[in-house]
Amino acid sequence: MTATDGDRGTPARHGPLQGVKVIEIAGLGPGPYAAMLLSDMGADVVRVDRPGPVSGRPEVYALARGRRSVAIDMKQPEGLATLLDLVGVADILIEGFRPGVAERLGFGPETCHSRNPRLVYARMTGWGQDGPFSRMAGHDLNYLGLTGALTLLQHSADSPPPSPPGFIADFGGGGLMMAFGIVSALHEAQRSGSGQVIDAAMVDGVASLTTLIYSMTAQGRWNLDRPGTNFCDGGAPYYAIYETADGKYLAVAPIEPQFYATMVDLLGLSLDELPDRDDPAHWDELKELFAGIFRAQPREHWTALFDGTDACVTPVLTFAEARHHPHNLARHTFVEEFGVVQPAPAPRLGATPAAIARPPAIPGAHSREVLLDWGIATERVGTLVDSGVVVESPAREPHSA
Incomplete structure (x- = not known):
């Protein structure tokens, strides 16, 4: 399922998003999942990592599959300038900071759109860019709880809600919704020439996932006050x-x-x-x-x-x-790539099928390669690497300890 070609191992052409350039500011959870989905569908996704020690085994972190990595010290003026040069030729930027952080770091939407008006600027947060909770920390369980969705998992009104693994809000309401918003905004940018900002909040996405419950409640087919007594929440003998x-x-x-x-x-x-x-x-x-x-x-x-x-x-x-x-x-629903069993790309497209473009990247493993591929002059790339603004990391074999 892996697709690579070329002397430097650049991504092979596959999927409907081939030719689309994506900058992923390194983060956790839903943002990387959205980036993985775009990569599986053929986009050239470049993850921008911070220089520094690498912990764990990032080369087998399946959520990071399909991307190349460039390590840039954005605290240095030349590092920020390099990122903005990449923004100038990108189609999409994904970031998952709390509201205002990207602006403080120098690459907020206004700055990026001044360099590239066509850019789709996707912001992933738990609570959204505004609202009383917008600057609070949170996790999957919090977003499920605040939307009422967690009560849908109760077995009865007398039992406490469970604590499900963190993938419903993070990945269903977060990363997947963000990916949908991105391809929608990308279509509009290609039509009109104008990019836009996507405010992807996990709390909003979870609420959207409960639309059916609101519909059935309005029809008198669901009792929100009596969890575990409805036809498909464990109450009925046939579900x-x-x-x-x-x-x-x-x-x-x-x-x-x-x-x-x-x-x-x-x-x-x-x-x-x-x-x-x-x-x-x-x-x-x-x-x-x-x-x-x-x-x-x-x-x-x-x-x-x-x-x-x-x-x-x-x-x-x-x-x-x-x-x-x-x-x-x-159906080859699960595959083993780079020594890791994982779900295969989904959904399945008949004419332009998705594929895993490459193994997960060590931060900085493709720094020089990415900058050259994205149009930075060879001499400047050498200067950035020599000065430590851009850091190159040696690649590790996926099976190494």
Whole structure:
């Protein structure tokens, strides 16, 4: 899935965003995820790192795949000037600082747009560029909590909300939303010649993800005050997790009546003999019935029984099991690149497919190469490197310790 070519290992042409130049100011979480998505789709993404010691193993950090890295000391005037020279030929800039920090560092939107009016300037924050919380720190759990989204994961009104791993707000509401905003603004810039600023806030993105819940509430199909009692939040017997005889689990989700009928039939039951599933008063009774049936056999028995049917019953897999499931293997949903198992690029485009352009970069590994490729004169590049304004780091093999 890796695509490289050329003597210097520059990114091969792939994906619909080939030719698009992106500056990613190094950060954490959702910003890098958005940059990864753009890179997978063919954009030439250059991560601007700070010079300094490198901790951990950045060469196997899959979230950083596909990019080249240039290390620039932007505290020096020549370092800032070099960044702004790159801005002058870029299509997109991604930064994830708190409001006002980029301006203080000298590369805020106004400065960048004075150098390049077509630039799409994408700002990733948790709380947004304004509002009472805008300058506060926060994490995924905070954004889920403030939007009400966290209550959707409660099993009941009497149980506390869970603490899910930090990917719903950070990556669904944050990085993915930012990438969508970027390609939308890029389309407008190519049409009109004018760039714009994207205020991508994780709290806004999470709120957007809950649109369906607001819609169903307005229709009288969802009770916000009673989590765990709705048709697809674990309340209904036809949308729940059931344990099997070997201590494993099944995801049982035949919401539609015809799919429910298929499941009931395969379980050897008769719809006519069962309580009405559309009456919540019978849900506990049905749950107990199904739970007893599913606990009678191991997971693989049920997997084989429901395989290829419309019963909407599938195994709950571990990460290791998911990698080897026949469906995921057939679609190459997971790949192993640079010694790391990871999800393959998504979604899949028929004419201009996405690809992993290269392994994650050691900060500064492509400093000279990037500056030359992006139009900085050879003599000036040499001066920047010799003075320490731009730092070159030796590349490490992905499998090295």
